[in-house]
Amino acid sequence: MEIKIPSAKAHNFKAHRDLSVNFGRITQITGDNAQGKSSILEIPTWTLYGTDTMGSKLDPSPTNYEYDAVLSETLLDIDGKQVLLGRGIEKGKTTYYINEVPSKAGDFDEIVKSLFDKDLFLSLYNPSYFFTLHWSTQRDLLLRYVAPVSNKEVFTEMSRTSPEQKSKDIKLNPQAAKLSELVKKHTLQQLGEIHKKNKNDKDTAYKRAQGRTEALVDQLQKLPLAPDDIEAVKVEDAALLEQIKTLEAQTDLAGETNRKRTVLESTIQSLQRQIAQAKDNYMRVYNEPIEEHCPACKRPLDTESVEAVTENKERRKEELRTDHQKLISERKELETELAAIEPVDVSEQNARIRELEQQRDRTADIIAAHNSRHGMQADIDKARSDEADTLASRNDSIFVLDAIKAFEAKEAELQATKVQSLFTTLSISLFKEQKNGERKPDFVIEKDNKPYPILSLSECVRAGLELREVLSEQSGVISPVAVDNTESTFKIKKSSGQLILVKAIEDAPLEIKQIGGESE
Template sequence: MTLIKIISATAHNFKAHRDLIVTFGERTEITGDNAQGKSSILELISWTLYGTDVLGSKLDPTPTNYKYDIVKAELLLEVDGNQFLLGRGIEKNKATYYINEVPAKAGDFEEIVKSLFDRDLFLSLFNPTYFYTLHWSKQRELMMRFTTPPAAKEVFAEMSRLAPEQKFKDITLNPQAAKLQELTKKHIRPQLKEIHTKNKADKDTAYKRAQGKVEALEGQLLKLTEAPTDIEAVKAEDAELYVQIEALQQKIELADEPKRKRMVLESSLASAQQKVAAAKERYLKVHGEVISEECPTCKRALDLESIESVKANKEERKAPLRAEHDQAVTERKAIEANLASVELIDVSELIEQRNALEKLRDVTATAIHAQSIRAPLQTDLDKARSEETDTLASRNDSIFILEALKAYEAKEAELQAAKVQGMFTTLTISLFKEIKSTGEREPKFEIERDNKPYSKLSRSERAHAGIELAAVLSEMGEIIAPLAVDDSESVFRIKQPKGQLILVKAVEDQKLDIK
């Protein structure tokens, strides 16, 4: 049994106390009117150890009604006969720490305090109200810490029990217990909780993504044309249409040949006509020349022989021009004859047939293209649906396991609580609360007095509930620690506990007094 005693506490500029030394006995009574600093003495102890008030909340101990240089608190403790002088201060807005009056680092100070006793347990014993401020799961953990947990086999069986009178050997594990029994062969329960808490969170996100992917792929498939009942028949029809279109196209292209030939001949004919016209113009120019009977230079009359010579020269020049003109006319006529022989073919009907077939093929080609897109889309959709299903299954599996762990913890607490319950005289442990909307029971942990939760108790009832709780915790944890009762004027018949008792009582018109 660990014995903790507070020998003395010293305050310098701590709240209302400029300088204060308190020596504690087995029973210490602190009395005085309001605002005399009675409760601050209790805070002096918790602040020195943890930097908090007696409820574990952060505390600022600096004075507000007078000037100060430093704040310092010291606590002389005795733990199992060994004394420790611990100090905490504020100097120039910085925290300071002392161990046996030697300055220490924060980590070293916290480590020595931690080695002396557990924080939650000490504060719950020193000021039981602290226990009731903890979360219910922390209260349960602290209360059950000193009881031997039941064997997993027993918990699994009790989870699955169908009737109080059912024999242990006749119990068949329910799905939750059977699942946990199998899983705990590989992992301990805290590991399972960590694994499946993370997996549930991951799968919650992954499931939303998978749902979105499925919806997107389904939307893309809906936008495609309706799938034909026989895609192979559509492909065959498309191939046949292609053959027919190609055949018509060849005929249309053959019909274009005379047209191209005619265009070439028409171009050649235009050139030939220009050539004939040019030859004719040159011939007519010579043909229209007037033969003069006098010399153009001296103006003397030409004799008959000279005139005949000039006429002969004109005829000589006309002959090749006439031949050139005749040749050009011959070439033109040949082109005209070829042009006349070219027969144009009317392909308008063929084009109409081809266009009609191409419209039909647009339908088949669209269906084939849609099917080519549909196939991989459908594959992706099937895969996405499978992933969605697998993700949901994994998520639900983790939810089931987490619920099973919760049920296990609740049953384990129930079995342990049965052991603790016998240690109380006026208090009872409530492990479940009913959800009004569903009628289901949800795990909780609450210590009640006369079937009333702590929050509904009067000041006196709370004090008695705290004193009884501290006595049980002390016995279970095998630790005797000082017990402080604030506002003790509302509590009658306070029995001396095994350890020190500190009573704080308000007395009207009285200055602070410590006995």
């Protein structure tokens, strides 16, 4: 994009009551001090932004004569398309004009913003403006128009082993190879955030994993020592168990016999009590007297009544005798059955079972301890595996973070080299190295190893012109450049755009003229 300023006008603009200026390829403005030479350079910047050429707020109202209103107009030619912009002050209020049509401030600002970036235009128009910006703004403005170094180029240079090595022959080192895969899914910034978090998380998790492993090992060491041959212990335990089962089978059989005898003995005892009760019942009836008088009226019973009473007694005696005899017969049968069952003594077997169980307690404890050791060893192995996985993940994140640092350092180096290659007399520093070895963004311009603030006026002009030419070339924007105080500069190279030169000449009137060729 090429920006030209064909002409500018001013009415009551500082010292200029009415001024009309036509700018050529090279325009020279000369005159004594206080003739308004620098004010002419401010007409375009105040029209566009309401500032002077340094970007500071400006009130161009005259201070040494009466005036009705202030007005500045600047004709812009952008790639052949012209627009006339105007700014004024009427009755204390700012007025705006687009192609001489009064406009609102918002509409005017939108037009100006759509034309070009303010910082870029002022840096191209006034070579000193760039150096008034904060270093971070200077850095961003310059890098904005310099193509960044590609990831592929950085990976290649990270892996270079010698200056003579051709790019096609370079094999990516582990850090570059790792990052080249990871950046397919995430940006470097995202990778940094992911792996910083993972490293911090794994630092804590690794300490916990170490603690768990140590605790399990401590528990394992407190268990009984493992036998030399656990299989022999298992065989011994199985043999003891088999003996116990055999003896328990015997005692179970003997117990059934003894339980049967116990049931018979209990039944016989119950029958014996029933027999005694039956006998008592019989003797009670047997001893009942035969009453010959009525119990109620005491009158003597007749023979028939006495015989009926006697027969009733004999009948009851017979029934009780029969019940008694039946019980005795049942008892005898059970006694015969009991006599046929010999009691079995299992005290020896029970004693042997207890002895064998005591022996098996020892083998069972050994086997249980072995099983516990085996299970705990499995837990230890898993804990160690988890610990190793956690450490591997942590180390992987450290590796990636170190790779990112190496990438950023190489990228910074390549970017600085790329930017530096754009300049001929200026040295540009984009980074500042910290005490910890890391590089922090910075921006310092030097000429002949001297920082800009201590340069002479002539050196400042030359430094500014070189920098604005780089900005112009990189941004693709060609614009007018205004150089004030050229009397202090012996030689100014021809610029890519319109060149406006201001020179103080003692006792000379204000003169504006267009000249051709390169200004000396």
